[in-house]
Amino acid sequence: MPKAAMDAKISYDPANVVTSEVVVIEASPALVWEVLTDLDRYGDWNPFCVKATSTLEMGAPVYMSLVNYPNPGALLQGCEYICELQPERRLAWEARWHENWPYAARRDQFIDPMANGHCRYWSTDAFLGENGVHVMRFCGPWVKRAFDDTAHALKARAEALHAERIGR
Template identity: 60%
Template sequence: MLLDWMKSHPTLADDPVSGFDPDAVTVSETVEIAAPASVVWAVLTDMPRYNEWNPFCVRASSTLEMGAAVDMTLMNYAVPGTLVPNCEYICAFEPERMISWEMIHSDFWPYPARRDQVIEPTGEASCRYFSTDAFLGANGIHVFRFAGPWVKRAFDDSARALKDRAEMLYAQEQKA
């Protein structure tokens, strides 16, 4: 999944616009979740409910089709108390395993990036989750140096909140 993408993506030397630099990647903490991958997937793809659990992405909408926009409202960890609109595009979708979206390079926004959210089943009723953000192209390392620390904090907060939400929903499901 993620490793396959990194291996197949052009390196920065090959493509200064959207090439991959392994030094420009933010990785969240990995959380162990006491719920099946299917429950975690259901939480991640129920975008209208992000505001109920996600401290970083407080609004999201998308059809989740390949190439579809993911319109988001993000908490601005660089300027606390403010919100930032963000639009990226679905670029990978493997049910119960990975969902990815990317910001594509443009003249208006020369800062391409790709976010992968990865679910790894560890048992019938357990899995682990982590996310990455690869800042791409020649500007990627500069964006990483500026935004990497607060993006990591945001992704760590989201991973812990996802764990809490999935475990709560799974516990409710088991009681029903």
């Protein structure tokens, strides 16, 4: 496929980005990173991504079981690929464009250190390319809810682990 045609299929439009609420987590970026990368325990705390497996190496697949918010009780199965790893700062994976799945997207999870040793967390999902507007229209509202739920659950999990470790 010519580069210009591929670029159109994966182009970025800020109108097609879902952004979660920003939560302040009273735990260190290292602890939040630990929770985010402990995929085996996602089912213990994550209300949206209830199962995930990956080696968490660049380019590695991330196999996920996601709660289907529009269809309660059902799970969606997905596979995306690690595209950025910045320990204690950013974890990202992407759904690559393919003729059989022309819905490219990129999910970024951000950890922003704060002066007091705590951090802020939020995530985004950019629905890419010429189909991004359609994905945003049909999935944007429930993805926003799922990401907000995840942000609050991550806060609760990390703060509980922090309290446990300092003996509160």
